[in-house]
Amino acid sequence: MPQPTAFHRLPWSDFDSFARLTGDATMIDRLRGAELSRRKLLVHALLEAAVKTPAAFGPLPPLEAVWDLLTRVETVSPAALDRAFAHPYTGSWAGYTTRLLNDGVDGACPLWMHVGHVHALAAAAAITADLDFEISVPLWEGNAILPSLGTARLHAPEQFSTAEVRGRRGRYAISNEHGEVWLPTALEADSPGWWGLRTCRSGSEAARLLVTLDDLDPYRGLHEPLLPERLESTDAAEWRRLLRGAHELLLDATPELADVVAAGLGAVVPKPNVPFQNPSASTGEAFGSAVIGLPVDAADLAATLVHEFQHIVLGGILHLAQLYEPDRTERIYVPWRDDPRPLSGALQGVYAFFGVTAFWRGMARFHGSRQAFFEFAHWRGQTWRTLVAVRRDATLTEAGQRFLAGVAEVLGPWQQERVPQDVVDLAGLLASDHRAGWRLRHLRPDPAVVAATTDAWLAGRARPPVVLTSADLPPTPVPDGPWPRCRATLARLSTSDGGQDLWHAVPGATDADFALTSSRFSDAARGYRAELRAEPDRPASLVGLGLALSGSGPNPAARALLHRPELVRAVHRELRRTARDVPTPEKLAWWLGQLVSG
Secondary structure, three states: OOOOOOOOOOOHHHHHHHHOOOOOHHHHHHHHHHHHHHHHHHHHHHHHHHHOOOOOOOOOOOHHHHHHHHHHHHHHOHHHHHHHHHOHHHHHHHHHHHHHHHHOOOOOOOHHHHHOHHHHHHHHHHHHOOOOEEEEEEEEOOEEEEOOOEEEEOOOOOOEEEEEEEEEOOEEEEEEOOEEEEOOOOOOOOEOOEEEOEEEEEOOOOOOEEEEEOOOOOOOOOOOOOOOOOOOHHHHHHHHHHHHHHHHHHHHHOHHHHHHHHHHOOEEEEEOOOOOOOOEEOOOOOOOEEEEEOOOOHHHHHHHHHHHHHHHHHHHHHOOOOOEOOOOOOOEOOOOOOOOEOHHHHHHHHHHHHHHHHHHHHHHHHOOOHHHHHHHHHHHHHHHHHHHHHHOOOOEOHHHHHHHHHHHHHHHHHOOOOOOHHHHHHHHHHHHHHHHHHHHHHOOOOHHHHHHHHHHHHOOOOOOOOOEOOOOOOOOOOOOOOOOOHHHHHHHHOOOOOHHHHHHHOOOOOHHHHHHHOOOHHHHHHHHHHHHHHOOOOHHHHHHHHHHHHHOOOOHHHHHHHHOHHHHHHHHHHHHHHOOOOOOHHHHHHHHHOOEOO
């Protein structure tokens, strides 16, 4: 009697533990197993589609040669096959190339180069299994990638060509008509013509982080394939230093997170530093990998690792459970982006910053620094407010509601934990700043309300015609004006030792911004008034003035500029067009603010 097909399922116990940040390494292993099976199915479907596509393999051997080699690997060493398929960028490649086949187009390279990456995948698996074999692989500008192992560099006059990978008795070479590269015995080491994948190890056997610094794989990016971008040895050493430091901080501040992060994060794609930012990204197609810009210190890197690990976990969960109905409408405000997001993006952000909050909470308890308290206060509030909004969304499934209830069960009590009051005030300022800036750029007030309000002002009415509530309006993804991140950067610098001395180097920062984040509200208000005289539409100046006025006490103008800035600007624009005596934005905001509710 045939045996029933085994399916990967996510137990409710794992599901609930992930929601509450109480997962462990064995749960990550189960997610990884499901991802491995998914990859194999994707690659199988990809190759079946490729066979039906004329010239899909170009000058490379037909699919039968690849199947034969993969079958040999699986027979001799199933672990070697699994290693090749578990490589994060096998998933990225499979997804990218499937889309090319479906659309009938080339990508960054001719289609056969992308389809033929499976030949390189098979070669890498055969080398790991220590097989005798020979197979052709793609060569992109002289680079022959062996996924999860490294890259051979050959002279190649043509941009796209092929090379031969062959080996016997554990010795392997890659060659074309212009040269030959022998692989070193220790593949991680560099040798003439060979770049090995660098790794970073940290911790003891019981709590070890092992991360690959992948600057070679063509599918390591988020969108189009990339040529190798080899790190200088000094940069690689700096990455290793920071990764070890980040792991040590995780072990000290949040040991429960250190365990699962080490289990779930296997590869980092290193990118250059971006001053005053911590850029990072990941994709559900590359389970276990994150693209990260070089951070300034280990604490920032630790927070980034947790952030991307949370995305990795949620991506794995979403392959096994439906948390929401499909709806790509960009409608939800989230404080970590400057544009409205669909529910899927908002939920990803909530879960990622839930983990970030947990890390900074641990750092505040362990280290006690003002910076740690600020980051904890900032992210606990911003994540909680977004969670509350997302939980009301009608597209959540029952499983999605259960998952977010688990997050809320942990995140909710953190809102009451003690944090120094000046830090709470600074976090509140930053939250109000971003929310008002988002409203100003992405909400369009009703033209009828703008017209009636403009007419009331021109008629000399003492008050606006209606109570102006802050009810949500449908947002547009098209922003009305730029939004700098400088005040967020200045706020963070103010919490670090000597950070305020760097404010002149912050892109876009003005004297008024520095005064605001230094709690010199009168100086900030004067500065923003001057900025608005020169540019009355400037979003950062309008919101900045509202924050500065609010910092000095209750003020109708501050209420309007922070809770209905889009209406203030729309009416002021109309008055600039129609009125003989145009008021300042502050005077108009004071008038409007008499009836604005927060």
